[in-house]
Amino acid sequence: MAATEGADLPAWRLNLLRCGYLLLVVGLGTQVWPGIVARHAGWELMEGVVQCMLGALSLLAILGLRHPLRMLPLLMFEIAWKAIWLAVVAWPRWSSGRMDEDTLATAFACLLVVIFPIVIPWRVVARSLFLGPGARWR
Template sequence: MNLAYAFTSNPQRHEGVRPFNIWGLRLFYFLMLIFVAPVAFQGLLTHEGPWDPVRAVTVCVWAAYPSLAVFGLVHPLRWLPLMFFTIVYKALWLGFIALPLWQAGTLAGSPAEEIANAFIGIPLMAAVVPWGYAYRTYVRWPRGNATQLLPNPAA
């Protein structure tokens, strides 16, 4: 395979998004599936006793998003919001939990260190997101007649 092909857009497939991004997204969806889902489902299936409600939400979210990653393997662009969710929650956790611990010199050796090490790869996740496509699809108002988007009151 030609390396240049991986970094050029293909208008016929994937709405002009480069193969590098498509395969990078698929890689991260796959990694979510094989690394996060087993741990989360093990926590759900082996838990004994009453749940702490906040802990239960955490475990259920950790079971849900990698389960949905299965769909991202097949349709990587349709499931791009799952990548946004993953990047944002990890960035928030690093900024609000890990960073203060690190600044205080207490991150190393703490229970948060292992999670911080797992989350530190978010720049790689962000690197495979096709940000131009994301902007065109999720942010920019569609071009054309805006009245086409409004319901027809006569109908």
Template sequence: MNEISLFRIYVLRALYLLITIGLGINIWPTIIRHATPWEFMHGVELCMMASFSLLCALGIRYPIQMLPVLMWELVWKTMWLAIVAFPLWQSGHLEEKMLPDVFAISLVVLVYLALPWSYVYRHYVKKQGERWRND
């Protein structure tokens, strides 16, 4: 029995590919060519995004097994939009220089559309968790 349609699997693969290419174009050249030390948080951000791109590349081959990576993406971006961007926009303090980042982060809508929600519910909410000890 196939829990997820082949079409949905290809949608997931396309999303993983889009993320891999997007971050490959934007993050990896900075990582490869950097010549001077980065500020702490800038380095953290670049390394996290680079590792995320590698995990998404793995998701092209294993789209279902790598769902937690997309779920992490969905959670942090949704939180950022709700806790940072929306209040700034609502108060009129969202700076124009932030708009490209807000747009890029708002593409999280693609993750909402691609995730097989019934599978996520069955396997991450409803399913019994792993045992905690050997009894």
């Protein structure tokens, strides 16, 4: 991203993007951080891994409030993991009639991901991450 980050985007577009980061900060902050701070001793190994990863995601989302375009890969990661989880865990359980309460609750939480493709300026993503020059290898 250029030094004049967001110069070609209107302020409302950058602020909409910041709202996406704020959703991550507040949502994960209220759901994940109480368990991290309280050092939740009841977590199984993978539950602890997931909670700590989500905690890190919320901390990095704070940077997105200041640098909304530079942190776009963070929102793209959020879209990717939720889409994969919905496709390979939730959908098969739902389609076979084996959806339990925990899976249903997680699926509804993951469906909030529909907000992120709306706030992401996809032309900027295409121009800078996919079509723009990559970093040199040597």
